[in-house]
Amino acid sequence: MNTATLTDPALEPAFDLECSNIHKSFGAVRAVDDVSFKIPKGSFFSILGPSGCGKTTLMRMIAGFEDPTSGDIQIKGKSVLNTPPNKRNVKMVFQHLALFPMMNVYENIAYGLRCIGTDKAEIDRKVKDVLERIALPDVADREIHQLSGGQKQRIAIARCMVMDPDVLLLDEPLGALDLKLREAMKIELKLLQHQFNTTFIYITHDQSEALVMSDHVAIMNEGRFEQIGRPEDLYHNPQTSFVAGFVGDSNRWSGRVTAQEGGEYRVETEAGLVMTSARAVGQGISSGKDVSIFVRPEFITARKTSSEGSSTAQNTLQGRVDSVLFNGANSRVLVRDPVGELIEADVVVTGGTEDLRAGDDVTLEWSAAQTMCFAV
Amino acid sequence: MQSDIKRLSLILLFAPFALWIALLIILPHMGMVVLSLREKVAPRVYEFGFGNYIDFINEPIYWNTLLRTGSMSILVTFLALLIGFPIAYYIAKIAGKRSRGALFLLCLIPLWVSDLIRAFGWILLLRETGVISSFLTDIGLIDQPIEFLYNDITVVIGLVYTVILFMIVPLVSTLDGMDNAMIEAGYNLGGNGFTVLRRIIVPYAMPGIVSGCIVVFMMTAGSYLTPILLGGKNSSWFTEQIYDQFITRFNWESGAAFGFLLLAFTSIVVWIGLRLTGQTLANTVAKS
Numbered sequence A: 001m002n003t004a005t006l007t008d009p010a011l012e013p014a015f016d017l018e019c020s021n022i023h024k025s026f027g028a029v030r031a032v033d034d035v036s037f038k039i040p041k042g043s044f045f046s047i048l049g050p051s052g053c054g055k056t057t058l059m060r061m062i063a064g065f066e067d068p069t070s071g072d073i074q075i076k077g078k079s080v081l082n083t084p085p086n087k088r089n090v091k092m093v094f095q096h097l098a099l100f101p102m103m104n105v106y107e108n109i110a111y112g113l114r115c116i117g118t119d120k121a122e123i124d125r126k127v128k129d130v131l132e133r134i135a136l137p138d139v140a141d142r143e144i145h146q147l148s149g150g151q152k153q154r155i156a157i158a159r160c161m162v163m164d165p166d167v168l169l170l171d172e173p174l175g176a177l178d179l180k181l182r183e184a185m186k187i188e189l190k191l192l193q194h195q196f197n198t199t200f201i202y203i204t205h206d207q208s209e210a211l212v213m214s215d216h217v218a219i220m221n222e223g224r225f226e227q228i229g230r231p232e233d234l235y236h237n238p239q240t241s242f243v244a245g246f247v248g249d250s251n252r253w254s255g256r257v258t259a260q261e262g263g264e265y266r267v268e269t270e271a272g273l274v275m276t277s278a279r280a281v282g283q284g285i286s287s288g289k290d291v292s293i294f295v296r297p298e299f300i301t302a303r304k305t306s307s308e309g310s311s312t313a314q315n316t317l318q319g320r321v322d323s324v325l326f327n328g329a330n331s332r333v334l335v336r337d338p339v340g341e342l343i344e345a346d347v348v349v350t351g352g353t354e355d356l357r358a359g360d361d362v363t364l365e366w367s368a369a370q371t372m373c374f375a376v
Numbered sequence B: 001m002q003s004d005i006k007r008l009s010l011i012l013l014f015a016p017f018a019l020w021i022a023l024l025i026i027l028p029h030m031g032m033v034v035l036s037l038r039e040k041v042a043p044r045v046y047e048f049g050f051g052n053y054i055d056f057i058n059e060p061i062y063w064n065t066l067l068r069t070g071s072m073s074i075l076v077t078f079l080a081l082l083i084g085f086p087i088a089y090y091i092a093k094i095a096g097k098r099s100r101g102a103l104f105l106l107c108l109i110p111l112w113v114s115d116l117i118r119a120f121g122w123i124l125l126l127r128e129t130g131v132i133s134s135f136l137t138d139i140g141l142i143d144q145p146i147e148f149l150y151n152d153i154t155v156v157i158g159l160v161y162t163v164i165l166f167m168i169v170p171l172v173s174t175l176d177g178m179d180n181a182m183i184e185a186g187y188n189l190g191g192n193g194f195t196v197l198r199r200i201i202v203p204y205a206m207p208g209i210v211s212g213c214i215v216v217f218m219m220t221a222g223s224y225l226t227p228i229l230l231g232g233k234n235s236s237w238f239t240e241q242i243y244d245q246f247i248t249r250f251n252w253e254s255g256a257a258f259g260f261l262l263l264a265f266t267s268i269v270v271w272i273g274l275r276l277t278g279q280t281l282a283n284t285v286a287k288s
Helices: A055-063 A105-115 A120-133 A149-161 A179-196 A207-213 A231-236 A241-246 B002-036 B051-058 B060-094 B097-112 B115-126 B131-138 B152-176 B180-188 B193-221 B225-235 B238-248 B252-277
Strands: A015-026 A029-040 A044-048 A070-075 A090-093 A167-171 A199-204 A216-221 A224-229 A251-261 A264-269 A274-277 A279-281 A290-295 A301-304 A315-325 A332-336 A342-346 A361-366 A372-375 B038-042 B045-048
Touching (some): A015 A055, A029 A216, A044 A207, A055 A199, A105 A149, A120 A149, A149 A179, A199 A207, A207 A231, A241 A290, A241 A372, A315 A342, B002 B252, B060 B097, B060 B193, B115 B131, B115 B225, B152 B193, B180 B193
Parallel strands (some): A090 A167, A167 A199
Antiparallel strands (some): A216 A224, A301 A361, A315 A361
């Protein structure tokens, strides 16, 4: 999985960024372990992983603040390993933005242009232009502390984009914002990326940020890339149990394969539930093997046992509703199954009399195709 | 009831500070003002007047000494900043978490020894029969022992050594508060080392720089022991003049006037410095 690349033939062959076999060790700790990927021009690429998985180290290597122990980084086809950070055409939006508090908005944006010796009229024009593109044309004379959180965010992006970078790196820049603003900025970032048509590399531990904004997402764990793919691929076709567990919500069991027949496997969980799976991922899954089993809540239907209706699903379970978790369209029920575990299932709560209530006896049903097994 | 207790505790907490300010700072200074405005017309006969201040203006040696003290103090302040800034930067930004404490402690150690002993340490090193002079004669670099003491350079070195800590401490605390990402952003946007220093680090550290400079300048201009011991008779430091007036010539009226002139002079220099750097007392000294 670590050498996975985006080999979609529909994409043009020009890659803005290409990393091959990157390793980075701090003493005995391997922060980044044999990571390779290519990012096509103008795409929004996210690196998603839990904290401490090495994603920040990887990004700092691309920006030039750290040197890889081995491997190569190429920007627009040229290796940048011996290029210092101030000569790389890779700009970075820092986690806490790192706007310069002693300069006003105009000076913050003009800083980079001054560094490369742009003349004054040109700086004026470019700063004005970029402020218009981020829809903040009137803030040039403001001090940084006079801006709102969302405005600071956009100024930090403008400060980088005015330099016309080959690649823009974003290090969890939405982390410090409150929920409402974060949701709005997600969409805004995506729109900005379209508008500038620059390659964005977005580092985050928040899966919804990565899934909503990205063209491609790489899932990183313990220094390695587990899987690279389109958001819907990662969600529906995870290649490893880590990806299945990390992306989206799942009911998860540890179990063992008891029988195999064609493409279908009988699996039994440790607590004794028996189910059928038609999706085994990984090599060597056969009778007697230990597996992890994942079923997403939206693929489980919960129906009152008393109600009429015949079932065609391969997997059915009887249970009793333990509690209803109301969250508008994303409401769920927690169902206590015969062996005493809780299973999550999505339900529609209409507010009518047909709604499930705590204490109702229910039948849970899901298909074998939505029961994913991974070799342990 | 509750508010009475609150008010009482506030008064009690505030009392030592208020007493200190009133009894040891304000009251003696008021006495000095009164003293400096008395003219001696005959033995034990005094009159109100500005005679002591007029004497100062009429005698070039007095105001020359004051100007000399001022300019040398500015030089010392500048040197302390020049040497202290890299040290502070190293402690705050480059050194690891553990060595930071040790380095800070190393800077503090000279303070455990009194001013006097430290000055004598310099004398041991620099005098004609001292360590450096005899070492240079021993290895044959010079024929005759050299007297390193009693010149301006020695005074400046000694003063920088004495005050540099008071430059380092505020600088470390301001630089410590600076997010490393700000420096990285400076490089990332295309700045070289010099640009990042000039446009980002120094402007950010300005409050610390100004507050360190104020403290160091005040301490240097008001120092007595180091210039006297290392500069000898030639040092002509203004505090020496004040001491002379009080102790040797027993002319308290003139000494009080000189004391006030030193206070006024240093205050004006600090005010000009704040004006030039665009800082205020509130966001420099009060902050660090």
